[in-house]
Amino acid sequence: MGLMARLRPTEREVYELACRETDPRYYSRFTPITRGFWFAILALVLLGLVTVVCTPFWALRVRR
């Protein structure tokens, strides 16, 4: 399994996400976040930093 494939969510995780996305009770968790250009840039940068920190730990889990 290549590195990128290993870092991607598992089928199970994607399926659970899809189920939540099609449940009206979770509607607000899937709506666009739109608070201006600079907010979006800042959000992407912060998310990127958090991702860089979190992903190695997350990827070390036993994957299917």
Add this chain to the structure above:
Amino acid sequence: MDGRVDLVIVGSGPSSAQAAKAALGHGLSVAMVDAGYEDTKFALSIPDRPFDELRRTDPDQRRYFLGDGGSDEQRGEKKVGSQLTPPRQFIKRGVDRYLPIASSTFFPLQSLALGGLGAGWGAGTLTFEDFELAEAGLPARQLEPYYREVADDIGISGSRDADTAAMVLSLPVVQEPLELDSNAESILDTYRRRRDRLHSRGFSLGPSPAAILSARLSHGSSDRLPNSYHDMDFYSDHRKSVYRPRFTIEELQSHPGFQYRPGLLALRFNEAQEGVRLQCEDIATGSPVTIEGRALALGAGAINSARIVLSSVAPIGARVPLLCNSYNYTACLNLGMLGRPAADRRHSMSQLTGVLTEPGGGEADRTILSFYSYRSLMLFRLVREMPMPPFLGLEFARVMQTALTIVGTHHVDRHGPGKWLQLHRTGDGREVLAGHYEPSAVERAQSRRTLRRVLRTLWALRCLPVDVLSPAPGSSIHYAGTLPIHDDPSVPLRCARSGKLNGTRRVYLVDSASWAFLPAKGPTLTMMANARRVIAGVAGELRAPPPRPMC
């Protein structure tokens, strides 16, 4: 052959539907042979309401957004056609069993559905230019009135003053353009500000001409309504706004000269003195069925028409060539929309069409870019591709959602030694089509160069490319050139400009199998126009008195 019809048509896709309508217009009787799978699960269960409202309120939405028990895509199976939404999955039903293709290099999507691949058509209606028609072997002047007939019949909305009009839409009869969504408006604004610079690089951009109604269209028993901008066009055919061949076939069913014969798989034909016999298999019972007509029109799609011809007239192992546009799609962030809300009112199909050519234009190859905004395809599909934990991927997707633009790039294709189909017989007598698709080194290098130009162009439009995906050959769903036009009528497995298959008396090709070249533009509109042209010739031939016996 008592009870036979004038014309037997194989398939119910865009070409066949137009061929049938044209034939009836010429006074011929028609039998349409089709497997005819339909969506029986979803059509009535999807409410005619906007995507966002359904997402917010409908407790049963999982059924049509995800499918019962999960679609292939849900299960992570990246098979051909797995990108189809659950209500469109019927398009590929039965294909693995009845139309198998053995290949490690070519992965086409075929269909046995009512309406064929047209049931999932993106509705792009680009006309071919004269030099493209000429290279394909099609007569430009002859085709023009048939383009117009098709436009009248299916309804095409588009903008006449767009920069791309000359290159993509030469039809005089169109409806008013569709409304653009916020993302497309933003990209078009950027384009207009930088038009001169982009023109000098050989790039033009305009609203996509499409077989989507912006105004009501009624003729005969057909009544179709303008698009509701519900962003549900990948899921339902409410209001029949986006053209589907099924609508034409439903309209024709009330015509006394038309028989629709679903549940039949066309296998092969043979010609007798007085006409053509089409041998079929009844899909439900497996029993053989023969349909007879004075002439046969093959509109089963370039691949399946080749399969039928190879099975009928070719020695085992004969090869036919193959054309298929190569395709990439680029995920971009339109910086002009980043952090801005987008209006929910939108249609789901391509919003903008870009034409990239060599600076100076002329008769250079065009590369076609189709711009889609990503909304109703759901976020989980995006998160799947992100190399990070899903909870973080979801937040990324939510920030990028309104700015996310998917740009599909189609490249031209020409015949080559590495692109072919071949029919094999297995030990148990089954026929399996083998396929191979391998562009030459020169073509691959050209595609890479073009893709680099596409990425530079997207930068100039303030669309930041974040990922480029190159799906396997066949995924463009544009196939052609398997029985191409050839001037020498003695060459087997080729056809004449009239569409008549060489070596036959009255077997015609009405789909793209007859083309000798595949431009990057979506082929569907030209296939439909060419089907009408071929049928006009067939009607003339069937009306002509039989030759006098020589004595």
